[in-house]
Amino acid sequence: MKRDFRKLFLVMLAGLFVISMAWGAPGSFAKEKRIKINWVPYSIQPTDPNGEILKWIEEKFNADIDVWNMDESKFDEMVSLRMAAGEIPDFFRISKVANLGNYVNQGVAAVIPNGYLKKYAPNIYKCIQENAPGFMDYGRINGKMYGIPIVSPTNIFHLPLVYREDWLKKVGVAKAPETLAEFEKLMYKFAKEDPDGNGKKDTYGLSNTGMAAVFGAFGVPLNRWAKDDYFVKRGNRILNAAVAPELKSALALLHKWYQDGVLDPEFITGENTGGYWALSHAFINSRIGFSCSGNYYHWIPAGDYSQVTPDGKKIPCDPGAIAKEIGLVNPAMKYAFGMPLQGPNGQRGIFQFNRLMNFYAFGKQVEKDRAKMARILQIFDFASASPDLDQRYRAQWGIQGKHWVWVDKEHEEKNFLPPYDKQDGYNHRLGACLWSDMPFPPKQMREQWAYQHGLNKYGIESVIQFSLPSMVKYGAQLLKMRDQMLISIITGDKPVEWFDQYVKDYMRAGGAEVEKEVNQWYKANHKK
Amino acid sequence: MSYRASAVERLVTGGIYALMFLICVVTLYPFLYILSTSLASSNVPLTQIQLIPPEISLESYRRVLEYPLIGIGYCNTIVRTVLGTFLSVLVTLMMAYPLSKKYFPHRTFWTGLVVFTMFFSGGIIPNYILVRSLGLMNTVWALVLPELVSAFNLVIVRNFMMSLPDSLEESAKIDGANDITILFRIVLPICKPIIATIALWVAVWHWNSWFDSLIYATRAENQVVQLVMRRIVLEGSQNSMSLSAQMNRQNEIVTPENLKAATIMVTTIPILLVYPFVQKYFVKGIMIGSLKG
Numbered sequence: 001m002k003r004d005f006r007k008l009f010l011v012m013l014a015g016l017f018v019i020s021m022a023w024g025a026p027g028s029f030a031k032e033k034r035i036k037i038n039w040v041p042y043s044i045q046p047t048d049p050n051g052e053i054l055k056w057i058e059e060k061f062n063a064d065i066d067v068w069n070m071d072e073s074k075f076d077e078m079v080s081l082r083m084a085a086g087e088i089p090d091f092f093r094i095s096k097v098a099n100l101g102n103y104v105n106q107g108v109a110a111v112i113p114n115g116y117l118k119k120y121a122p123n124i125y126k127c128i129q130e131n132a133p134g135f136m137d138y139g140r141i142n143g144k145m146y147g148i149p150i151v152s153p154t155n156i157f158h159l160p161l162v163y164r165e166d167w168l169k170k171v172g173v174a175k176a177p178e179t180l181a182e183f184e185k186l187m188y189k190f191a192k193e194d195p196d197g198n199g200k201k202d203t204y205g206l207s208n209t210g211m212a213a214v215f216g217a218f219g220v221p222l223n224r225w226a227k228d229d230y231f232v233k234r235g236n237r238i239l240n241a242a243v244a245p246e247l248k249s250a251l252a253l254l255h256k257w258y259q260d261g262v263l264d265p266e267f268i269t270g271e272n273t274g275g276y277w278a279l280s281h282a283f284i285n286s287r288i289g290f291s292c293s294g295n296y297y298h299w300i301p302a303g304d305y306s307q308v309t310p311d312g313k314k315i316p317c318d319p320g321a322i323a324k325e326i327g328l329v330n331p332a333m334k335y336a337f338g339m340p341l342q343g344p345n346g347q348r349g350i351f352q353f354n355r356l357m358n359f360y361a362f363g364k365q366v367e368k369d370r371a372k373m374a375r376i377l378q379i380f381d382f383a384s385a386s387p388d389l390d391q392r393y394r395a396q397w398g399i400q401g402k403h404w405v406w407v408d409k410e411h412e413e414k415n416f417l418p419p420y421d422k423q424d425g426y427n428h429r430l431g432a433c434l435w436s437d438m439p440f441p442p443k444q445m446r447e448q449w450a451y452q453h454g455l456n457k458y459g460i461e462s463v464i465q466f467s468l469p470s471m472v473k474y475g476a477q478l479l480k481m482r483d484q485m486l487i488s489i490i491t492g493d494k495p496v497e498w499f500d501q502y503v504k505d506y507m508r509a510g511g512a513e514v515e516k517e518v519n520q521w522y523k524a525n526h527k528k
Numbered sequence: 529m530s531y532r533a534s535a536v537e538r539l540v541t542g543g544i545y546a547l548m549f550l551i552c553v554v555t556l557y558p559f560l561y562i563l564s565t566s567l568a569s570s571n572v573p574l575t576q577i578q579l580i581p582p583e584i585s586l587e588s589y590r591r592v593l594e595y596p597l598i599g600i601g602y603c604n605t606i607v608r609t610v611l612g613t614f615l616s617v618l619v620t621l622m623m624a625y626p627l628s629k630k631y632f633p634h635r636t637f638w639t640g641l642v643v644f645t646m647f648f649s650g651g652i653i654p655n656y657i658l659v660r661s662l663g664l665m666n667t668v669w670a671l672v673l674p675e676l677v678s679a680f681n682l683v684i685v686r687n688f689m690m691s692l693p694d695s696l697e698e699s700a701k702i703d704g705a706n707d708i709t710i711l712f713r714i715v716l717p718i719c720k721p722i723i724a725t726i727a728l729w730v731a732v733w734h735w736n737s738w739f740d741s742l743i744y745a746t747r748a749e750n751q752v753v754q755l756v757m758r759r760i761v762l763e764g765s766q767n768s769m770s771l772s773a774q775m776n777r778q779n780e781i782v783t784p785e786n787l788k789a790a791t792i793m794v795t796t797i798p799i800l801l802v803y804p805f806v807q808k809y810f811v812k813g814i815m816i817g818s819l820k821g
Contacts (some may be wrong), residue, residue: 046748
């Protein structure tokens with residue numbers, strides 16, 4: 001007990017020392033007027049107004065920051081509620097990309113003057129220009145900049161293609177398929193040649209998620225459980241992936257597989273039957289031999305790369321969620337990763353999630369208060385993209401040595417210190433939440449693993465990741481039509497030729513309006 | 529009673545029993561599933577469901593109870609439930625009593641005014657502005673006052689009171705009791721079943737509510753336990769692709785799924801324990817309240 005107190009005292013003393021050091025340093029903002037800022041960040045945990053990182057940033061930038069915590073599950077609704085009641089924050093996150101347009105129409109979002117981002121948030125500007133060229137345009141409406149686009153650093157990796165390696169051996173195939181033709185042959189073998197060796201016909205080639213590999217081979221980024229619109233470019237025309245002409249051939253093939261018992265008839269309800277979303281029950285329980293479920297990091301086998309402990313020891317990494325489940329259910333199971341398939345046109349591809357995640361925007365009142373806008377941008381730039389890694393990580397994760405420690409700074413690997421290692425979002429409580437993800441090339445060991453497995457190659461990205469008003473208006477309806485069509489044609493409820501009729505219906509139900517708006521937007525924003 | 533059920537009647541009864549049993553299973557299954565998940569250790573696979581987990585561990589519960597905001601959330605929930613239920617029942621009772629009296633002036637108008645609120649309400653934004661202007665943000669009153677009197681409960685209590693004989697009041701008046709005495713000394717004891725019923729409804733409503741806390745409590749120390757639970761349960765399940773925002777858990781002894789299940793159990797069990805104690809009033813209460821119109 002006594003020792004605990006002494007330790008606590010020492011830690012507090014150290015903390016005070018660090019804080020006083022930071023305070024003592026004359027900041028460049030000390031001479032300017034202290035500014036009050038209302039800030040709505042991404043929050044998993046409510047922020048303590050006296051959180052030590054919040055205090056540190058407030059002193060550093062000579063500002064009083066009032067952090068509004070919006071529950072993540074109702075984020076935009078809560079922000080809108082406060083705005084409707086007349087409380088407009090100075091700087092706020094927009095969790096759904098589609099809502100930027102709404103805020104602009106309601107007149108609550110401020111215009112960010114030309115050159116402001118480059119001048120006051122140079123690191124963010126540079127990072128986005130270098131790593132996600134063209135994404136700045138998504139923040140522009142009618143030629144004016146309203147939103148700072150938040151681009152995911154890790155959605156550069158496409159869906160994983162995972163095969164049962166033990167089944168491959170069993171049916172006499174040496175390695176994972178490279179082309180769609182090879183893939184088809186393998187799927188038939190998985191379904192027909194009893195790869196699990198139990199003498200019963202109870203296996204299938206693929207199910208719900210695996211279809212993404214087939215769509216991808218035809219150049220269509222489709223994925224049945226992705227709820228956004230995806231767009232492809234065909235000549236000079238941008239069109240929705242849901243009406244891409246290649247889709248018809250893909251569906252004809254899938255329908256054939258369905259009839260031949262190669263595509264799991266349970267694909268309609270999916271591979272996951274509850275619990276953690278990424279798990280593929282069908283794959284784990286040896287029903288299917290191929291899956292694109294979850295994300296690459298769910299599949300990483302235990303010990304596939306090394307982790308470093310704070311005392312410098314190298315230990316094998318923990319398994320990803322799916323890998324762990326396989327280890328518990330069927331430790332003998334082996335699986336292998338494949339590359340996106342080469343389709344009939346000679347091109348490879350597979351679905352990749354949108355990289356555009358959110359926006360950050362300014363409240364209308366900041367439009368006139370240029371000094372405030374500049375200060376906010378400087379804080380956001382410092383916390384999100386400061387080139388000084390120690391400072392950036394302090395703004396994001398708290399104090400080194402107290403909340404976390406470097407274990408491999410070169411790869412930006414850190415470990416959380418107890419008790420914070422068991423407290424999700426502790427950093428948000430400290431106020432280390434005034435930042436956002438930036439599309440820096442990922443350096444962590446886990447992402448190195450993804451690079452090594454080629455997950456950054458051949459992904460097909462939607463050419464438009466922004467939601468225009470017509471998409472908001474018709475999106476839900478069109479999505480329903482798309483999903484119904486997929487099931488109807490694959491199960492043979494409707495003939496493949498019906499696809500042409502579906503395209504006509506789809507266009508009439510709003511698809512045409514979406515396409516027109518999308519093409520206009522693309523022409524206006526992509527001059528080249 | 530010399531009554532013998534015919535074959536058809538027995539068949540119907542059997543059918544009803546079978547149906548009720550099926551409904552019981554359907555409602556119990558998710559609960560048992562969560563219970564089983566919460567007790568399972570991290571070595572139990574999630575894709576194979578078992579009623580009794582092969583390896584039982586209380587680690588998830590320990591972790592949930594160690595979670596910093598659960599304790600504060602619990603206190604807030606208990607305070608709002610106790611205070612809210614007490615005030616709700618008291619005010620509903622005091623409002624229902626005069627409305628049940630035939631000689632109360634403009635009774636139909638006042639009753640109509642209350643019933644009106646069952647169909648029309650101001651909506652969420654005016655409510656928010658009202659609560660904020662009254663200075664109730666981040667106080668327990670923001671959670672208690674807006675829903676103090678539920679029109680539905682009020683009508684039920686009023687109908688129950690209308691079934692009491694007028695002579696009861698007259699005889700008490702002759703003995704020299706005033707209206708307040710009559711309400712608390714004579715009417716209240718008779719109304720026990722209906723009070724227990726609405727008290728349970730209000731208590732359960734308070735216990736389960738989270739949306740008002742989400743709107744009116746902007747600081748962590750004012751939020752209720754259901755909100756804390758929601759945060760844990762929804763975390764990571766929203767298919768969030770932003771990786772650096774999630775923590776990379778290392779060497780975990782509990783999985784997030786176990787933790788979520790344990791959180792649900794911890795927040796649900798206390799209110800479930802209330803049911804057996806009020807059940808005997810409960811059945812009686814609704815029946816009596818509903819018979820008279």
